Structure formats: structure tokens, C-alpha cells
Amino acid sequence: MRILVAVDQHPYSAHVVNDVAKLAGNTWADVTLLGVGSKVTDISRSSSHTEIKHPIMEALQNYRLNFLDYFEKTESPYEKRACNYEFVEVKRGVWEELYICRGARKDLNVVLRSGNPIKEILAQSQENDSDLIAMGCYKKGGCQWEDAVNLPQKVANNASCSVLVIKEEKKIRKISCCLDQENISQKSIEMINQMVTLYQTELEIVGLTDGTALKPMVEKNLNAILKYYNARQIKAWIKLVDAASLASFISQEARRSMMALWMGEHSLLSKMFSRGNVEKLIQGSESSVLLLR
Amino acid sequence: MLRTLVYLDADLASSIALRYACQLTHIINMQLHTVHVEEPDYDGHAPGTGWVRRTWESAMLKTGEFEIAQLIKAEKSSCPMLGTPKMLVGERENEILREIQRESYDLFVEGSLHSFTPKKLFDKIHSRLYRNIPCPVIVVKNLVSLEKIALIVRDEIESKQLVSMFLKIFSGAKLNFDLIYCEFQESGKLSSKGKADANGTLNAVEQILMEQNWHPEDCRTLQGAPEEIGDELRNYGLVASPLHRSISKKSNWFQLLSHIPSPILICWQ
Numbered sequence: 362m363r364i365l366v367a368v369d370q371h372p373y374s375a376h377v378v379n380d381v382a383k384l385a386g387n388t389w390a391d392v393t394l395l396g397v398g399s400k401v402t403d404i405s406r407s408s409s410h411t412e413i414k415h416p417i418m419e420a421l422q423n424y425r426l427n428f429l430d431y432f433e434k435t436e437s438p439y440e441k442r443a444c445n446y447e448f449v450e451v452k453r454g455v456w457e458e459l460y461i462c463r464g465a466r467k468d469l470n471v472v473l474r475s476g477n478p479i480k481e482i483l484a485q486s487q488e489n490d491s492d493l494i495a496m497g498c499y500k501k502g503g504c505q506w507e508d509a510v511n512l513p514q515k516v517a518n519n520a521s522c523s524v525l526v527i528k529e530e531k532k533i534r535k536i537s538c539c540l541d542q543e544n545i546s547q548k549s550i551e552m553i554n555q556m557v558t559l560y561q562t563e564l565e566i567v568g569l570t571d572g573t574a575l576k577p578m579v580e581k582n583l584n585a586i587l588k589y590y591n592a593r594q595i596k597a598w599i600k601l602v603d604a605a606s607l608a609s610f611i612s613q614e615a616r617r618s619m620m621a622l623w624m625g626e627h628s629l630l631s632k633m634f635s636r637g638n639v640e641k642l643i644q645g646s647e648s649s650v651l652l653l654r
Numbered sequence: 655m656l657r658t659l660v661y662l663d664a665d666l667a668s669s670i671a672l673r674y675a676c677q678l679t680h681i682i683n684m685q686l687h688t689v690h691v692e693e694p695d696y697d698g699h700a701p702g703t704g705w706v707r708r709t710w711e712s713a714m715l716k717t718g719e720f721e722i723a724q725l726i727k728a729e730k731s732s733c734p735m736l737g738t739p740k741m742l743v744g745e746r747e748n749e750i751l752r753e754i755q756r757e758s759y760d761l762f763v764e765g766s767l768h769s770f771t772p773k774k775l776f777d778k779i780h781s782r783l784y785r786n787i788p789c790p791v792i793v794v795k796n797l798v799s800l801e802k803i804a805l806i807v808r809d810e811i812e813s814k815q816l817v818s819m820f821l822k823i824f825s826g827a828k829l830n831f832d833l834i835y836c837e838f839q840e841s842g843k844l845s846s847k848g849k850a851d852a853n854g855t856l857n858a859v860e861q862i863l864m865e866q867n868w869h870p871e872d873c874r875t876l877q878g879a880p881e882e883i884g885d886e887l888r889n890y891g892l893v894a895s896p897l898h899r900s901i902s903k904k905s906n907w908f909q910l911l912s913h914i915p916s917p918i919l920i921c922w923q
Binding site: 563565568575580581583584587591596598599600601602603606610617 | 665666669670767768769770771774796797798885888915
């Protein structure tokens with residue numbers, strides 16, 4: 362799993378780094394911390410060293426330290442290992458003592474880009490082939506970043522991978538999850554699983570109906586999902602929602618639950634729930650929002 | 655021994671109801687019976703009489719039988735007392751009602767998945783079956799473990815009936831339960847305030863229960879909007895409630911019942 366964490370120097374970003382560290386602890390993900398700002402101009406070069414100065418640099422370095430602090434040094438998959446002499450069999454029956462520096466088992470990269478923050482975040486996610494973009498925002502004022510209007514909303518709508526917008530909040534009580542029940546990917550179920558584990562919360566699986574009953578295929582899939590989570594001791598609830606009331610359900614539920622919506626390219630939800638609705642959800646939600654792709 | 659009838663269709667709601675009913679057998683001394691009604695197409699009438707009709711009916715039953723048998727088979731290992739389901743042909747509600755009256759069941763259990771819109775539960779409560787059913791009903795909305803029960807009360811008179819039904823069903827069972835008085839108010843202010851309800855209902859009901867040697871773990875008043883109280887009650891494996899068959903859709907009590915995601919035990923008033 363590859364996670365891109367888009368950050369700036371404000372407190373909501375520090376909060377996201379903490380949550381992503383926990384998520385990475387469970388998934389052993391490759392993580393990139395990305396800061397976007399003005400062009401780097403203050404560069405001093407010497408023969409052995411290049412030093413830059415940038416307003417976001419210190420924040421990025423602190424985030425890296427905070428991220429690594431979450432892990433016990435000996436257990437951490439991101440810990441750089443020491444170099445040592447080791448005997449290595451270089452050809453059959455021939456051993457040579459080599460000076461070997463083993464790298465970390467998983468990557469933690471810190472990247473600073475300059476330019477339009479939305480474009481740069483999307484570009485980095487493409488370059489990394491990220492599975493998830495995580496970012497925070499101010500809870501008040503409709504989920505905003507300092508100096509970048511509607512950044513979380515625009516990234517969420519334009520990313521080709523899953524997006525997690527984390528709001529600083531009291532404990533998440535429930536994850537309400539609208540999956541595309543005729544075509545559920547194992548990856549999306551696993552992602553939900555990770556969120557449930559991360560926030561130690563209950564799960565509500567939404568079944569979309571046409572106003573009367575569930576389609577037999579949807580019902581079969583819901584049963585399978587329910588059994589999957591029950592087997593993992595995850596408390597899972599089912600709630601039926603008429604397709605016609607979906608928007609009103611999501612706006613009500615977002616007041617008390619973290620919403621997880623399956624918005625894959627051909628998903629039913631992406632057809633029923635417009636980009637404008639996604640923006641409104643991210644803005645109006647009291648809780649965090651996960652868009653699965 | 656409590657005689658319980660579980661209605662089964664080949665769907666998720668029935669599968670959940672069956673699993674839940676099996677859980678109940680670990681707590682209550684009960685006999686579990688299952689029934690399925692195969693409904694003819696609405697536009698088709700039974701053809702002819704005598705042999706022709708019987709052949710038509712058995713062909714219909716065969717269709718449903720296999721799927722219901724699969725449902726039973728899946729639960730049989732965890733619920734060995736499950737026998738062969740009774741298969742009936744006809745109009746669903748009429749047949750269930752007739753079966754309950756004929757066999758004098760003490761409790762009826764059926765699945766109905768929790769829904770965002772209250773219409774489904776409202777229609778159910780006002781269905782011919784529920785309007786005439788002589789025994790209490792458990793509507794299983796979700797599969798939850800039955801660790802604790804909530805008795806929700808409104809006034810002393812209704813509560814007496816609720817308590818007597820509760821004692822009849824759970825006689826001899828060892829279980830934890832709370833007594834909850836619901837006070838409805840506007841949204842956004844859910845609070846719990848101990849035993850202090852306005853008309854002393856909690857004290858009165860607790861007294862009745864204690865006379866029968868039943869001791870609630872907690873007695874409290876929940877204040878809030880129906881959806882908030884309903885959501886709060888999700889922590890219970892069963893919520894027992896009194897209910898008037900003529901309840902209106904807009905009443906707070908009905909709104910509360912429709913927002914509870916856990917199974918509800920309905921005691922008719």
C-alpha cells in the first residue's frame with residue numbers, strides 16, 4: 362500500500378500525520394509526506410552539501426520525526442538500519458565479507474514541491490501510484506486549508522485513487538459505508554477494515570434499495586460482507602436506504618459518522634452522487650470522509 | 655417452554671432473524687418452529703380444484719423448499735434444535751396469522767432490515783398480520799449479540815403489560831437488562847439523567863420488577879430526539895417496547911422505534 366500524506370504547516374496536518382502513522386503501523390505502507398509551497402529560492406551549495414531554506418521545511422521535518430516516533434525503533438519498518446560487515450556467499454562455496462548497509466523495510470519519503478498545491482498533490486499521487494491520499498483540514502469553515510481554497514474538495518474530486526479527509530474531532534463512533542454492492546472490490550473492503558481497526562469503531566453497511574427491496578445480488582453480497590466482518594469480530598450493522606433518499610441520508614449521517622463512499626469509475630454511487638455533492642459532504646461533514654476508488 | 659415461530663424467506667433478513675432466534679434459545683427455554691409461505695403470483699389464481707390444485711401447490715412449494723432448506727442447513731450446526739420448516743401456500747400474512755392462531759405460539763420472530771426511512775416499519779406495524787397477531791413480536795433488524803436488554807417505558811399502565819410480557823418470555827433466564835424512560839426533546843441535546851423522570855414511572859416499574867425478583871442493572875432517563883435516543887439504544891441486543899397498534903407515523907415513539915437499529919420486541923397494548 363502506498364499512502365501520500367498532503368500536509369502544510371498548520372495543526373490539522375499534524376493531526377493527519379498521527380492518524381496515518383497508526384494506519385501505516387497496521388498496513389506497513391510506503392508513505393510519502395508531501396508539502397507544497399512557493400518555489401525554493403534560498404539554496405546554498407558547498408562542495409559536500411546543499412542546504413535549502415523554505416517556510417514549510419521545518420514542519421515537514423517535524424512531521425517525519427512525529428511519524429517515526431509512533432513506532433518502537435526496533436520494530437519500525439521505516440527505521441534505517443546500520444551498516445555492518447557480513448559474510449555473503451558471492452558464488453557457490455565462496456564467501457566474502459562485505460560492508461552491507463541494509464535499508465528500511467518500508468519507505469518514508471519527505472517531498473517538497475512548488476506550484477499549485479492541488480495540481481502538485483495530484484501529480485505526486487500519480488507519480489507514486491498512490492493507493493490513498495490523506496489530508497486534514499480545519500473543521501470549522503467548511504473544511505479548508507490555509508491559503509488554498511477548497512483544496513480537500515478539489516483533490517477528492519480529481520484524484521484517481523482513494524482519498525481520506527481527516528477532521529480533528531472527538532472519537533469516531535461509527536463508520537457508515539456505502540459500497541457499490543454489485544461490484545465490491547476486496548481492496549475497498551480491506552480499506553474499510555483498516556479504518557475500523559484504526560478508529561476502533563463500529564461499521565454500518567448501507568444497502569441501496571429501489572424503494573421496495575434489495576436486488577438479490579446486492580443482498581447476497583451484503584450477506585457475504587456481513588459474514589466477513591462478523592468473522593473478524595467487527596460489529597457491523599446493516600441499514601437500507603432508498604436510492605432516492607441517498608443524498609439526504611448521507612448529509613444526516615455525516616453529522617455523527619465517518620462516511621465512506623465507493624466512488625470508483627463505474628460505481629453506482631459516482632453516478633448518483635455528483636461532484637458537487639462530494640464537495641458539500643466534505644464541507645458539511647462533522648466527521649472524516651473516505652472516498653474509495 | 656416458550657413456543658416461538660420464526661418466519662423464513664430465502665433472504666438476508668430471514669437469515670439474520672434465524673441466527674438471532676438461535677441465539678435466543680441459549681438464553682430462553684424455548685421451542686423453535688419455522689415457517690415459510692410460498693405466495694402464488696399476484697395475477698395468477700390457483701388453477702382448478704382437487705388433484706390439479708394439489709399438484710400445482712406442491713410444484714410451488716418445491717421451488718421455495720430448496721432455498722429455505724439451505725438456510726436451515728447453514729444454521730443447523732450452531733442451532734441443532736432446528737427442525738424441518740413448515741411450508742405453506744397462500745397469502746403470506748393470512749397464512750402466518752392462521753398458523754399462529756392454530757398452534758397458539760407465544761412469540762413470533764421475523765427479520766426486517768433496519769431502514770433509513772420509517773415507512774417499512776410503519777407498514778409492517780399496520781399490516782393485517784400485526785394488527786391481529788395475538789402474541790408479542792420480535793422484529794430483527796440486525797444481527798447483534800444478546801448481551802443486554804433494554805426495557806423502554808412511557809407510563810406505568812403500559813409498563814405493567816410490558817413487564818408481564820417480559821417476565822413471561824424471559825422467565826428463568828439469566829440476563830442483564832436496563833430500564834429506560836424516554837423523554838423526547840429537540841435534536842442535539844441527548845442526555846442521560848438517572849432515575850429522575852417526571853411522573854415516577856421508572857421507580858414504579860422498578861418496584862414491580864423487584865417484587866418478581868428481577869433487578870435492572872441500571873434505571874435511567876434518556877432525553878433527546880427520537881433518532882438520538884434510537885442511536886443510543888444500539889448498544890442493546892434487544893429493546894423491548896410497548897406499542898399501540900394505531901400508532902401514528904409522526905409520533906415520537908414510532909420515530910424512536912424506527913431509529914433503533916437493534917432487534918425490537920413489541921408488546922402490543
